[in-house]
Amino acid sequence: MADTEKKVPDNGRAGAPEEEKSRIQGVFSTQNLVKVGTGSTQKKTVQKMYWYVNQLDDENVEIQPLNVNYVPSGPKKIVPRDEILEKFSPEPEFYTYTVFPKMRELNKTIARGDRHRKKGESYSAEFEYNNALKVDIENIRANFGLGLTYLERGEKEKAQDIFERLVKLDAAFEDEHKHLFNEFGINLRKQKMYQQALEYYTKALDMVENDENLHYNVARAYFEFKKYDKTFEHLLETLKLNPEMEHAKKFIMYMKKHNMLPQDADAKIKQALGKKSRQEPAEKSN
Helix, strand or coil, X not given: CHHHHHCCCCCCCCCCCHHHHCCCEEEEEEEEEEEECCHHHCEEEEEEEEEEEEECCCCEEEEEEECCCCCECCCCEEEEHHHXXXXXXXXXHHHHHHHHHHHHHHHHHHHHHHHHHHCCCHHHHHHHHHHHHHHCCCCHHHHHHHHXXXXXXXCHHHHHHHHHHHCCCHHHHCHHHHHHHHHHHHHHHHCCCHHHHHHHHHHHHHHCCCCHHHXXXXXXXXXXXXXXXXXXXXXXXXXXHCCCCHXXXXXXXXXXXXXXXXXXXXXXXXXXXHHHHXXXXXXXXX
């Protein structure tokens, strides 16, 4: 299997140390026996499924199914490396001549969309992103790109459709898409789609722990609804995680000046800052 895997293109193994050359990456397949039909017409058939496989470390491998267009799409799972070796079959030729070219072309299409969007060529960007989504409707970069294109044009109804798709995709909230995630959230607020922004950031908080920027953005969204208690609650969480965040401090000062804080606000602020200072004394200012 190791020799077969080395022939897969673009897998970063050329000239690599021997221990890295055995890393698992490429397309593998599984087969299951399924029953089709009912009664006397029922028969058994073999169902073959293809997976894009990428080894994460010595013990774990990430797998993602291929869609009908033969590109990795949908939720990813982490499985033990030994399970891949025991239950999955390598498909090096299928990856080399079918899957890899389709993945490469999909990435090029999205990159063209990104370039058009950065140049302000929004309709050309929309064209490229839509072409990408025809190949993979769940592609995170293409969905973010198309959503941002609509938001930048002020087309809220179309942006709403993309928003509803993105909040259902857990991968949209992963670290690798953090820049696009932040840009999308900012544009939701710019277009005064405050309810969507609140839902968007709240979903992110369910996926990511201890992120002061998320708490700060949730606070801003609640503020637009005049829910000052919830605003203050998330600003406190922001300061617990990062006592030096000036935006949060200024936000609280603004609320205090306009009598938007509870009576015990000062005590809660000191408590939040005090907890962080005791846990991480190295972050104290001089």
